[in-house]
Each structure stands twice: as C-alpha cells, then as structure tokens.
Amino acid sequence: MTTSLWRNREFNLLWTGQALSELGDAMALLAMPLLVLALTGSPVAAGLVGTAAGGARLLCRLPIGVLVDRVNRRHAMIVADVIRLAAFAGVGAAILTDRVTLPIIVALAVVDAICGSLFGTAEHAALRSIVPVAQLPLAMARNEARSYGTALAGPPLGGFLFGLAHFVPFLGNAISYLASLIGVLLIRKPLQSQVGREEGEGGYAAAIGEGIRFVFTNPFLRAVVIISAPLNFALIGVTFAIVVTLQRNGTSPAVIGIAETLVAAGGLLGAFAAPFFQRRLSLAVLGRLICWAATLLLGVSALLTSSIVAAVPVALVVFLGPACNAALFGHQAAITPDRLQGRVLSVMFLVSNSAAALAPVLVGVMVSAWSGSAAIAVCAGAVGISALIATVGSGLRSVSAPVEDAVAEEQQQPVTSS
Template sequence: MHLRTLSGHHAPWGAAVEVTNSTESGRPIGLRDSAWERDFNLLWTGSAISQIGTMNATLTAPLLALLLTNSPVFAGWVTAAGTLPRILLHLPVGVLVDRSDGHRVMIVSLVVRAALAILLTASVILFGGLPSLLLLAVAAQGVCLVFYNTAETTIIPRLIPNIHLPQAMAKNEGRIHAAGLLGRPLGGLLFDMSRWLPFAADALASSVSIFALLRMRKQEFKPSAERRPLRLATLTRELQAGLAFLSGDRFLRPVLIVCTLANFFFQTLGLLLVLLAHQQRLSSLAIGCLVASTALGGVLGSLTAPYLLRKVSPQRAVVMCVWSWLLLSFAVAVVDHNSSFYLLLVLPLAWGGIGYTGAHINVVLALYQAECVPKELLGRVTSASRFFSGSAVPLGALASGYIVAGLGTQGAAVLVAGAVAVGALILAISATPARATEQRPEFTT
C-alpha cells in the first residue's frame, strides 16, 4: 500500500495509500447538466481506461523480460526502468508542466505511450520480443506517466468549481484503486492468451483516452502568466519556489513526512503477507486475492471519505487515519504469526484497513492541494511531494527483504508498528494552529 496522492506510484504489493449527496437517481447533486461535468466525465473516463492499460502493462513487462532472458536480474531492471524515471523526473517535470498547457501535455504523453505500446506489440509479434527495446520502452512510458499524472493534477482545479472538488477528488481516488483491481488480473489473463496482447491492449487504451480528451470542450489550460525563457537558473528558481511552499506549509510538511515514512515501512507488511501465504502453500490466485485486499479497501475508502471530510478539518482527518494505522499495525505485530487466523483474517483485514484509511488521506491531500496551493505552483508542489513520498516505495520494497531476514516476521511487524507510532508522534507535535486550519477547504455541497 502507498499514498498515491503524494507518491503517484504503484507499490509492488498492491494499490495504496466523493463528497456525494445522492439524488433519487443515485447521481451526485450538483453534478447534473453542467458543461464542466461533461468535460470531467471525459477526463475521468479517459484516465481510467489509460490507467487500466498501464496496470496490465506494468505487470506483464517483467514477465516478458523473464521469458526472453530467463534472468531475474534483467526482469528487475525492467521493473526499475518503469519506476526510476517517475522518481527522478518528478521535480523538473513539475516546473515544465506549470509552464505549459496541461491538456496538451496529457495528449502528447498519451500519443507517445500509444506509439511505444504499438512498437512493443510489433516486436513481440515479429521477433518474439527484443529485450533492449522492452527496457527502453518501459523507461520512456514511465516518463510519459510522470508528465500525464502531473498535468492531470494541475487541470482539475481549473476545470471544476471549488464546491464540487470533493466529488471529483474522491471519484479520482476510487478510479485509481479500481484500476489496480482490474488491470493486474487483466494483464495476467491477456499474457496467458498471447504475449503481445497486453501491449496491444495498452495501445488501444491510450488511443481511447486520446479520443476522450480531444472531445473535451475546454481544452485551453495555459498558465495564467507569461514565463521567462527556461534556462537552468530559471528552472532552479522555479523549482525552489515549489519546495519553499511545501516546506513552509504547516499542514503539508508533517503529513508529507508521515506519508513518506508509511510508504517505506508498509512495503514490509506487503512482503509479510506474500511470504506467509507462500509458506502456507496457498495458490497464486489466493495470494493475489489477499494482496488485492488493500485495493478493495481503497475503493471503499474513496466512497466513504467524503462523509468524514464534511465533518472534520483536514488535519484532524489525517490524525484519525494515522492513529487507525497504528492500531492496525499493532494488531499485526501482536497476533501469533504462525496461525491460519493471522494469515487469513488479521493480515488481510489490516492490509485492507490500511488501504481504506490511506484513501481518506489521499482525498484530503488532493483536495487541500487543489484549493490551498496557488495554481501557478500546483505542478511543482505536487511533483515535489510525489518525489519524496514516491521514492520511499521502491526503497522500502528493497529494504523489506533485509528487514524480514534480519528481524523475522514478528520483529519486522513490531518495527512497522514502531515506525507508525513515530508518525503519529510527529503529527501530535505539529498539531498547533496551522495554515491548514486557517485555509480549511469547503467540503459541503
């Protein structure tokens, strides 16, 4: 699990971490018969389809690498190729997106992704697959994802009236978790049918997304002010402006620290779940279902988050979620790890609960950033947040094996609980009247 609003990456063991008043027809009040609603629905649909294509390709690229080379090392390089660009490029991409038309950036990113997917499909059909091309294409697609996700973050506040942002943010959060639930199984199924099918499906998904974005009526999302020509000194200065806002915001700063800590150590819980299931000789399908509990929790969390957010401040909502993490982590640490009760009930419930509360934090942060961060800084603040918290995901995944090997499953769980306790302490120390309280976003519809 990881916090996707901050990180933007997919954790190895699953998905992370709408204010809707329904009418009789089940549609949210205020989302009916408006020009922006049509555009948002097109944006949401296009992004959802694109995300499912991305998830299925993310799963199948390392599988193809293994089949082509029979080398776990090369498969690891392919996995890293898709992850590292997203981490390393977040900071400069934020500057570039803030200087550009976000809608156009998204379309160009999708066009390049579709071309790369078509190239991979052709290479598998004609040559059975080319390892070097696979590595380069996965890396380039990772770069495209950075541009697409950052640009999407910047255009939503320009597209949607502030009073309806809670619906939009929660709907986006649910979309991300649902794509994780659907995309991974779809990728495995298509790959079993034929090696080229997942990449063809990714190309088709990108093409459908391009069509959806081109149908949006509002297609101008240019920066509000003219920018100076981009030079190294200008890039550095504009990047520093985003970092300065992030470090000076008394709500975002401690929450970013806690989310980075959580992203790192929760990778250990995901590994524990897989290792213990493997020791109990559960089938791959059963292990996949257990791992998917966090994505299911995220979907449910995205549906219920708005009801909490209408009643409490952003700061209090985050504190409640982190204390929930602490209770869940404590349960994982104290229950007997050798029992079937632990594997089949405690771990999945804790893992799903972490995803459930993580979805609440994701919605809070997305909404806070959309309403309280100046629009001309939004790309840089978002990308800086994702750089720090996103870097914790692969580093935590790498460290998790050493943690479990060195401390054992029980000791590793205790360490995770201790790390979450530190996060709760950080929030408690920072719980003074903060900028977040002064600028509380409006959660009512």
C-alpha cells in the same frame, strides 16, 4: 448553485479516459515481468524492469513539475498519450514478429514511467481549472476510486490476455491510451490559469527551488509530506513483508494473490466511502485518524503473518486512505497558485514516495535477518512517528477556514485559451 460533478463534462471526459488508460496500465504492469520471464527465465531480469521504471519516475519528478507549470497542460497530456500509444503498439508489433528483446522492454518501462509522470502531474494540476474548489475533495475521491478499481481489475485481465497471446495486453494498453487521448482532445475548457504564469521565470533550478520553498514554508504542506513518507513506506513494506512471509511458509501463489486483492478491495471500498468521511470529519481529524489507525492495525498484522488474515488489517488501513488523500490533495489544489501546481505536486510526490521506493529492499533485509512479524512491527513503529507528529504538530491544525474564500479572487481571473 454548484453543478453536480456528474454533470461536469470536462471532468467526466478526463476521468473516463483515464479510467481506461489506468486499466491498460494495470494490465501492462503484470504483462511486462511475465514477458521478461518468458524471454529470459530470470527473476533478476524481471526485477530490472521495475527498478528501471521506478528510478526513471523519481529522477523525472521535479523537472516534470516545472514543465507542467510552463507549458500548455492539454498539449503535455496529448504528447504523453501519443508517445505511450506508439511505444506500446510498437512493442506489441515486436512481440508479434518475435523481435522483442530485454532492452526493448526496459526502454518501454522507462518511457512509460516518464510519460505517466508527465500525464499524471498535468492531470492533477489541471483539476483546479475544471472543478470548482468546493468539489475538489470529491473529485479527488472519484480519482481514488478509479485508481483502486483499475488496480483491482487490471492484473487478472492482463494475465488472461497474456495467456491468449503475449502481445494482446500491450496492444490493449495502446488502445487505452487512444481512449485517453480522445478524452483530452474533447475537453473544451483551458487546463491552466493565465494568472501569474509569467512570474518566476528563469532556469529549471530556480523554478524547482520555488516549488520546494512553497511546500516547506507552508505549515500544512510541510506536515503532509513529513507525515506521509513513513506511512507510504509502511504500507508498501508491510504488503511486501506479508507476500514474502507467506511464500516462505509455502502458501500457494493463488492464495497470496487473494491477500493482495484484499488490500486493493479495501482501497476501492474506501474510495466510495470517502465522501461520507469528508462530510463528518475535518481534514486534521482524518490525518490523525489514519496515522493512529495504521499504527494499531499494522501492529495487529504483525501477529497474523502465518496466514492471509494478515492482509485484513492492512486493507482496513487502506480503506481510510482515499478519504484522507482526497481531503489533503483537494486542500493542496485549493491553496496552491495555479502557476505552481505542477512543482508543488512533484515535490510532494517525490518526498512522500522516496522512502516507499526503498521499502521492498529494506523490508526484505529485515524479513531475512529477523522475521516477517518483526519487519511489520518496525513499519508500525514508523507510522507511530507520523501519528505523533500529526497529533502534536501544528501543521494539520493550520488549515484555514473556508478555502473557497481564500481563492475566490484567483478564481475570478481569466484563463488562457487552449
């Protein structure tokens, strides 16, 4: 009989440490641009910080996937936490002594983005080693709840702490990485399998190519990245369009903040509801459901841009996201050999999120040239393409029955010591 996930010591240690760490990240995400604005008064300089972090995250994705597949994952997570702890503590000290500068903040954002990508990829890849295959979707759903919960609580807390003193949220984030570090150190089980790790050794280019081939030759994984790219673009783009349109209409920042809170709350509630959907709907049905629901609901949002009510349909789409993500990534973790977990995740994240990184710029152009409603309608149309692919294509239908049987032999193999 499978032990309850609540009694899985290793998973709960990792989950709790990351909950505190992601709360610190959410605080810092608000505090960094506020600090730049306090130093320079320039919105362009504040935007530079986010752009630098996003660029670093994209550029390091594929190399980090190889690294996670080749090194001890526990060690990778420890190194990432130690570097981020030192970086945020150092910047906190620089703020306290009036020595902080814009280049220092940009460097912090880049280091945080790279180490965050390393830790996140290693954590995703390690789940297969500490969670039974049958419980992977549930574990993913709990991780989704963690992410949405911290995204909801972190910014208000970060703003409050920044108001107390500018260095406080940075020091708080450093402490959150200490909590994450302790959690990783307390995990006893190894976080990677020995099976096949010696296979495919070679240069980074060859290793990255192996990960790319695995994703795009697997019908299911190929379908996921093709379907998710327009969906991610649309969700980021629509949220940005709503914020910009409300601002142009003279809506107060406090009310605009409520709109963003509605979207985050939808995701948090969806994470709690994810197990319910997973028990009743197949993975293929979940994938098609979120695509068609997003097409319809974002179309409705395009008609409501004069008020924060436009955020309600987006929140309903995000409500379905955790169940779909948990099922998709749970299946991905089950069908991917352990030695390829890092590379497959990196390829999927890169392809799925590359278009989303361009969404604010492209949607901003559309809002300026046409209107917020037109920009949201274009995003809804993009998701409609995903819905058609999900419905007509065979990728989601290629999910084989019981995944547990397909990986039973691999589960029985020995694992490395940590």
